[in-house]
Amino acid sequence: MTKMSRYILVCLLLLTWSSVVFAAQPALVQISTIDALLGGMYDGVTTIGDLKQHGDLGIGTFDGLDGEMVVVDGQVFRVPADGHVMPVSDNETTPFASVTRFAPTRHLSLEQGTDLAAFTAQMDKIMGSPNLFCAFKVEGLFKHVRTRSVPKQNKPYPPLVEVVKHQPVFEMDNVRGVLVGFYCPPFVKGVNVPGYHLHFLSADQQQGGHVLAFDVEQATVALQPLHRFTLLLPQGGDFSTMDLERDRGAELEKVEK
Numbered sequence: 001m002t003k004m005s006r007y008i009l010v011c012l013l014l015l016t017w018s019s020v021v022f023a024a025q026p027a028l029v030q031i032s033t034i035d036a037l038l039g040g041m042y043d044g045v046t047t048i049g050d051l052k053q054h055g056d057l058g059i060g061t062f063d064g065l066d067g068e069m070v071v072v073d074g075q076v077f078r079v080p081a082d083g084h085v086m087p088v089s090d091n092e093t094t095p096f097a098s099v100t101r102f103a104p105t106r107h108l109s110l111e112q113g114t115d116l117a118a119f120t121a122q123m124d125k126i127m128g129s130p131n132l133f134c135a136f137k138v139e140g141l142f143k144h145v146r147t148r149s150v151p152k153q154n155k156p157y158p159p160l161v162e163v164v165k166h167q168p169v170f171e172m173d174n175v176r177g178v179l180v181g182f183y184c185p186p187f188v189k190g191v192n193v194p195g196y197h198l199h200f201l202s203a204d205q206q207q208g209g210h211v212l213a214f215d216v217e218q219a220t221v222a223l224q225p226l227h228r229f230t231l232l233l234p235q236g237g238d239f240s241t242m243d244l245e246r247d248r249g250a251e252l253e254k255v256e257k
Contacts, residue, residue: 027228028133028182029054030098035190036239037061037096038248038255040157044093045234048076051097052090054230057135059181059199060097062088065163066152068210070201071099072137072180077201079208081151081168085201095234098182098192100135104222110138114216120196123183123223131185133226136198138179140219145172147200147209161251169212176203179211182226189249191231193256212257 031046044063051060056074061067067080069088076088106126110119119138127134148167150160181198188194198211233239 025228026101026103026224026226027230028098028100028135028184028226029230029232030192031060031094031232032096032234032239033191033231033244034096034193034252035244035246035248036234036242038160038251039242039244039246040159041234041238041242042095042153042157043237044095045237045239046094046097046232047090048088048092048094049090051094051099052076055099055101057102057137057180058097058099059197060094060099061150063093063095064152064154065095065150065157065160068147068149068199068208069094069097070180070199070208072178072201077205077208079147079149079199079201081149083149083168083170083207083209085205085208100182100224100226102135102137102224104137104224107220107222110140110216110219110221112217114219116211116213123196123221126223127183127225131187133185133229134183135224135226136179136181136183136221137223138219138221139177141174141176141217142172142219143174143215143217144213145175145177145200145211146170146213147172147207147211149209159251160255164255170207170209172202172207174217175207177201177208178203179214181211188229190244190247193252197256
């Protein structure tokens, strides 16, 4: 083997090693964009089975906007408009979801009385930078949790800001369960939800939904900073012809609150 051949071989090995290391880093994997969902693209584009190949913790919704999705420990649950939680089969589909392979790097206890605002302020300090993604899992006893879901829609689909005008809201007191979700940086506006986005599932798997408020009695939080973001866009269909230049920031504010 010539000196040049050895040099090329070493370079190829280094490139291969760096690619493997990079690919092994955890990522937030997302199906479609939040602006597409806001615009009424509710047709499922990815099966739940395929989604689970990308992560074991996450949030999202289902075909036809049929309820809120909670992914915990590799299991996928639907919180429909009637509030009765149910597990979801692998052949169902999602128009929008975010998942990761959860491997937390830090654990800490939350003080009694921690609410959503206090939680986000504390996590802001712990993360240190607003420019990274982060996954969260908060487990424990909650004095109170307020969630919402969304009713399944029929075509022609209305925009999401109209759907949430009729959203059911659920109030839970002294409930054990888990909050899961993500922090996304400001630069993903239009792609995902900037800031914190959490969903809840009770320990008995009977209640849950998109988190509007909570108050901790006793809970711990596990978190995982994420330095990779993978966006999987729908192939063809309505997505290819949607107007995605429109600024839907005001709509998102109404939908998330």
